[in-house]
Amino acid sequence: MDFDSFKNEFLIACDFIEEPIIEESTRFDQIADFDSLAMLGVIVLLETKFSKQISGEAVMKLETVKALYEFATK
Amino acid sequence: MTIATLEKVAVRGIVTVVPEARIDNFDVSEENLRTRQRLIKNIGIRYRHICRNGMIFSDLAQKSVELLLEGLKWQKDSIDALILVTQSPEYLIPATSVILQDRIGLSTNTSAFDINLGCSGYTYGLFTCASMIGEKRFRRVIVIVGDQSASDGSPDNGREVLFGDACSATALEFDNEAPDMFFEGNSDGSGSEAIIVPHGGKRNPFNESSLKPMLWEDGVERNPLDVRLDGPAIMNFSIKRAPESILNVLKNSNKTIEDIDYFVMHQANKMINDTIKFKVGGNADQWPLSLEEYGNTSSTSIPMTITGNLSEKASTQKVKWLTCGFGIGLSWGTLYFETDKIYCPKPFKIK
Numbered sequence: 001m002d003f004d005s006f007k008n009e010f011l012i013a014c015d016f017i018e019e020p021i022i023e024e025s026t027r028f029d030q031i032a033d034f035d036s037l038a039m040l041g042v043i044v045l046l047e048t049k050f051s052k053q054i055s056g057e058a059v060m061k062l063e064t065v066k067a068l069y070e071f072a073t074k
Numbered sequence: 075m076t077i078a079t080l081e082k083v084a085v086r087g088i089v090t091v092v093p094e095a096r097i098d099n100f101d102v103s104e105e106n107l108r109t110r111q112r113l114i115k116n117i118g119i120r121y122r123h124i125c126r127n128g129m130i131f132s133d134l135a136q137k138s139v140e141l142l143l144e145g146l147k148w149q150k151d152s153i154d155a156l157i158l159v160t161q162s163p164e165y166l167i168p169a170t171s172v173i174l175q176d177r178i179g180l181s182t183n184t185s186a187f188d189i190n191l192g193c194s195g196y197t198y199g200l201f202t203c204a205s206m207i208g209e210k211r212f213r214r215v216i217v218i219v220g221d222q223s224a225s226d227g228s229p230d231n232g233r234e235v236l237f238g239d240a241c242s243a244t245a246l247e248f249d250n251e252a253p254d255m256f257f258e259g260n261s262d263g264s265g266s267e268a269i270i271v272p273h274g275g276k277r278n279p280f281n282e283s284s285l286k287p288m289l290w291e292d293g294v295e296r297n298p299l300d301v302r303l304d305g306p307a308i309m310n311f312s313i314k315r316a317p318e319s320i321l322n323v324l325k326n327s328n329k330t331i332e333d334i335d336y337f338v339m340h341q342a343n344k345m346i347n348d349t350i351k352f353k354v355g356g357n358a359d360q361w362p363l364s365l366e367e368y369g370n371t372s373s374t375s376i377p378m379t380i381t382g383n384l385s386e387k388a389s390t391q392k393v394k395w396l397t398c399g400f401g402i403g404l405s406w407g408t409l410y411f412e413t414d415k416i417y418c419p420k421p422f423k424i425k
Contacts (some may be wrong), residue, residue: 015116017108030187037116037294043309044349053314056306 006069008050013041024066028059046072077326078257084249087417089142090242090374090381091134092123094423097226099235113235116303118344122238122369123372123423124224131162132170132177132220134241137424139178139216142243145417150178154212154245157203158193159373161402162222163188164249165178171218181213182225185212192269193340193401194259195219195373196242197409201257203246221372223301230294233303236343238369245417256327256410258319265404268307308401312346316400317353319408327410331356333394334410336384340399341365341375350398368421373399381421388418 007022016033018033020026028034039056046052049071062068101121102110114120125131143150156178158171170329171186185206191198199217206212228234273284278298287295296302316339324330337360339347344365351361361419364379371378376397380388387393392414400406 015112017112028387037113039306040345041116043306044313044345047313048349048352053310055310056304059306 001073004019004071005068006072007065008046010042010065010068013045014038015041022065024064024069026065027063040066075258075322077323078201078205080201080204080255082209082248082250082252082255083207083255084247084252084411085200085244085411085416086243086247087142087146088244088377088381088415089138089145089419090240090378090421091138091141091424092237092238092240092368092371092421093129093134093148094123094425095126096121096244097224098377100398102236109343110235116343116345117235118347118363118365119235119369120366122224122235123240124226125239130164131160131220131239131241132164132174134220134343135160135170135218135237135243136174136177137422138220138241138243140172141422142216142417144246145419146245150244151181151183152214153180153184153216155203155206155215156180157187157189157199157215157217159189159191159199159217159219160221161190161372162190162220165211174218191403192372193220193342193370193375194399194403194405194407196340197257197397197399197407198259198405199329199373199418200244200246200255200409200411201259201407204255206246207246209248213249215246216243217246218243219373219377221374223372225353228296228300230300231298231324233301236370238371240371240374240378240421242381244377245265253412255321257407258323258326259407260315260319260405262311262315262404265307265311266373268304268311268404269301271299271301271403308342309346311404312342312400313353314351315404315406316350316398319406320350320354320398323408323410329410331360334396335394336362336396337361338376338379338395338397339377340401341368341370372401373393378421381418385418385420388413388416390415
């Protein structure tokens with residue numbers, strides 16, 4: 001999966017009310033609506049599409065959407 | 075891991091009760107509506123019943139047993155044991171089940187005790203009670219499960235829209251011809267803080283700080299007598315452990331996904347339940363949800379789904395159920411059982 005496809009999956013998983021512009025370098029703490037529900041969506045995305053388990057703290061430690069993409073696809 | 079086989083025990087009836095009063099999760103101010111719509115869409119919960127005007131959980135418990143005995147036409151003195159699975163006791167001590175023995179009018183020859191479990195409680199409750207039944211053991215046992223968890227007006231969005239109050243009573247009876255039940259139980263106390271009420275027990279006794287709102291690390295203000303949920307930790311636990319346990323029980327009971335009529339899960343939230351379904355397999359009809367109408371009703375959510383969604387099927391047909399409860403503890407249990415035309419009315423709403 002390339003980054004653009006992952007970005008689309010990420011946006012669907014987070015189900016933001018106002019869809020933010022996501023770049024590779026976008027940090028989770030820069031996304032205003034990256035709340036607990038979005039976090040649950042990310043956890044489900046990684047489990048169902050990539051068979052990867054990740055905690056909420058680990059997602060935040062990855063810091064950027066690109067790092068999450070690399071974790072998911074490595 | 076041992077899978078327990080329980081022989082010669084039949085489920086005769088399941089009754090579920092909820093308070094008549096209910097909350098519509100869409101009932102928020104216009105400015106909060108879009109946020110709430112997003113939340114409801116993802117967790118799948120629209121309505122939650124709630125105890126009002128002095129009603130408490132044990133009132134639901136009493137009514138559920140009375141309705142069950144009435145529906146089955148069982149005499150009160152025929153009940154050997156009354157077991158209550160709850161984390162909403164009437165008092166810390168004595169056990170609420172013993173109080174209910176008297177209030178319901180059961181014989182003093184009735185064994186009664188409480189089990190302190192939440193979302194895994196239906197599977198553990200049925201397993202415990204079925205274990206008490208046998209040719210030289212008890213003949214009729216009632217297991218009550220449920221909690222009073224609904225909140226209204228809490229600033230904690232993590233739980234404010236989730237929980238509903240409910241209770242269920244299930245009747246078990248010795249039966250030489252009953253098909254086997256299969257049970258697997260699991261525990262992981264390292265996750266005990268994932269769902270916790272920090273104050274009020276012996277570790278942190280109630281004190282003046284117990285009622286003071288404080289800001290927790292998840293950014294939510296709550297007091298230490300409120301239940302605290304770590305959403306991501308619960309999500310990770312549920313979508314890993316529940317599918318593992320379900321597949322393990324299927325394998326060890328020599329059953330396939332196609333053999334099961336219904337996989338009735340604890341109704342946690344739609345994201346968790348959909349992910350468990352995705353990982354186990356089967357078709358959508360095998361995986362009923364009662365979340366929209368009742369919310370997460372703790373240990374009642376399995377019998378709530380059976381009575382709320384499948385009352386007619388259970389009343390008129392043989393049904394093979396694979397149930398899995400998972401949550402606070404952390405605790406999880408999976409139980410396979412069959413029913414044959416049982417007393418299973420739709421949920422009762424009581425005032």
